[in-house]
Amino acid sequence: MRRISYFIFPTDKKTWKAVHTKISVSFENNFYQISKYSEKPSKSQAQQRRQMENYEFSQLAKELPLARAISGQHIDKTTMVRLATAYIKLYNIFGQSRRAYSSADYYYGSDSHWTNNHLDLLDGFFVILDRRGDVLYISETISIYLGLSQVEMTGNPMVEYIHEQDINCFNSALNYCDRYWPQMCNVRVKSSLTKRANKDAVRASPGYKVLRLEITMGPNPNTRMIACYPMPTPVLSTVTISSNSFVIITSIDLRVTYADEKAHQLLRNTYFPDSNIKGLSFYNLIDVGDSEVISKMHFDIFNLGAYKTPYYRMILNQTSSTFYVESNIFRHTCISSKQFNDSITFVSSIL
Template identity: 95%
Template sequence: MESSPYRDKQKPSKSQAQQRRQMENFEFSQLAKELPLARAISGQHIDKTTMVRLATAYIKLYNIFGQGRRAYSSADYYYGSDSHWTSNHLDLLDGFFVILDRRGDVLYISETISIYLGLSQVEMTGNPMVDYIHEQDINCFNSALNYCDRYWPQMCNVRVKSSLTKRANKDAVRASPGYKVLRLEITMGPNPNTRMIACYPMPTPVLSTVTISSNSFVIITSIDLRITFADEKAHQLLRNLYFQDSNIKGMSYYSLVDVTDSEVISKMHFDIFNLGAYKTPYYRMISNQTANTFYVESNIFRHTSVSSKQFNDSITFVSSIL
C-alpha cells in the first residue's frame, strides 16, 4: 500500500510544541528588556500583542532620536526640548512628557503619566493621542499640532482622560467628569514629522490649595468678567494713581488688558466654561499708575456654588508677574 503524501507532514509532537512555546516566550522576554519602560513594568506580564505594539513604537522612536541630533536653541530648552534625552531631564518636569509621530501616535510617554492621570504608560504607547482627549477639544489639539514649527511652539488647554478624578476633592470643579485639564506646550521634534509635548496638569481649582507667590495677585470676576474682588497687590498695580479713591472693582477685566492681547482673554472666556480650569500664555496688562504694560501669566478657575437661596458662578484669576 502506498503511503499517503499527507502522512509525511506529521504534526509536531507535544514536546516539540512545548519547546517552540518556550523559545517564543524567551524571545518575547528578551524583547521586553529592550522596551523603553521601567523594569517594574516590563517585568510584569504583558500580552504579546501589546509587546509588538510597544516594540513598533520603540523602533520608530529610535529611528528618530537614536541617530544624529540637531543643534537646539535656548528657546527649545525652555519648552522642554533639551538635546540630552535622559530620564533625569524628564524627572525635572512638573508633569509628563509625550513624543508623537506624524500620525499623532504616542511613540513615548513618561512613566509619570500614572501619577497625574492614573493612566498606563504601556496602555498609551503606540496608540493615537486623540483617543485620550475630550472630543470637544480634539480640534484645538490638532490645530496646535499642525501650526507649531521649530521656531514657533504652540500651547493649548485640553481635557485628557483620567482615572483619578473620582478620588479628587469633592469641592473641586469638574466640568467634565473623567477628565483633567492639561496645559500642553508643543514643539517640533528633530524632523517635521514629530511633535514633543510637555504636559502640565492644572492645579486643583480650590483656592485654599493654590499657592500664591510673592509676585502674584488675585482677581475674582463674575462670569461676564466684571471684577467683584481684587487683592491689595492688584489694586496697587492696576488702580489709577491720580484718583486715590479709585477701585478696579466693578470694572471689566478686558479694560485692564492691552487691546492687542485681548484675544487671549477672549479665548479663555470661551473655553473656561467647558474646561473649568485654564492657563493662559503671556499677555500684557495695563498699569494705570504709569500707563505702561507688564506681562503676566494666569491660572484661571471657574467656581460654582449652589445653595438653597442662590446660585453663584465666578471666575478666579491667579496671575504671576513675569
C-alpha cells in the same frame, strides 16, 4: 498482453447498501487510525512552537527600555509588539539624527545630556508623537498626574485620551507648530485620579483633567515634542500665591467682584485716590491688542473649568504703560439650597 481490471458496481439495492456500509466503516476506521498516529506528532510540534514563541517574547521583553518595576510585571504579547514597534520608530528618528552639539545648542536649550532625572524634575510629563499622532514615548510621571500607565499609552494615538470637544484644538496646535514657533493649548485628558465631585459643586468634565500642552517640532520634522503641565486644583486654599502674583475674582461676565491689595495698587487709577477696580469689566484692565486672548479664555473656561493663558498685557494704573502677566484661571460653580455661586478666579503672575 495487457491486463485490464474493471470495477463492477452492484445493480441491486440490497447489495449496494451492504457495500456502501462496508466502505463507510472501513473509511472511518482508516481515518481514525491515521488521526491516532498523527495526533502525537501534531501536539508535540504545537507545544514546541509555543515554547519557541514564548522564548522569543521573553527575550524581546528584556530588550524593551522599560523600568524594572514595569518589565517585571506580566505584559501580554500584543502590548509587547506595540511597545517594540514604538521604540523602533523612536530609534529610527532619534538614533539617526545624532550630531555633535556646540556651545550655541546649550545656549538655546538643546542639551544632549538629558536623563530621566531631568524628566522627574519636570512639573508635568513629556510626550513624543510621530507624524500620525501616535505616542512614541511618554515619561513615567504620567502615572503621578493622570494615573495612566506608560505601557498603556505607548504606541496608541494621543487623541484617544483627549476629550472629543478638544480634539480639533489639539490637532490644530499639532499641525501649525514649528521648531522656532511652538503652539500652546489647553485640553482635557483622561485621568483615573479625578475625585468624585462634591454634591454642591458642578464639574465641567468628570473623568478628565485639564492640561496645558506646549507643542514644538522635534529634531525630525515628522515628530512633535509635547511638555504637559497639569493645571492646579481650583481651590484657592491650595493654590500658592507668590510674591509677584495677585488675585482677581470676577463674575461669569468678567465683572470684577474682588481684587487683592496688590491688584489695586497696579490697576487702579492713581489720579483718583478713592478709585476702585471693583465693578469694572476685566476687559477694561487689559491692553486692547490682547483682548483676543481673554476672549478665547472666556469661551474655553466654560468647557474646561480651568485655563492657563499665554502672556498678555495689563494696563498699569490706567495709564499708557503696560506690564506682562500670565494667568492661571479657574471657574468655581457651587449650587446649594441657599445660594448659587458661579465665579472666575484669576491668579496672575507678573513677568
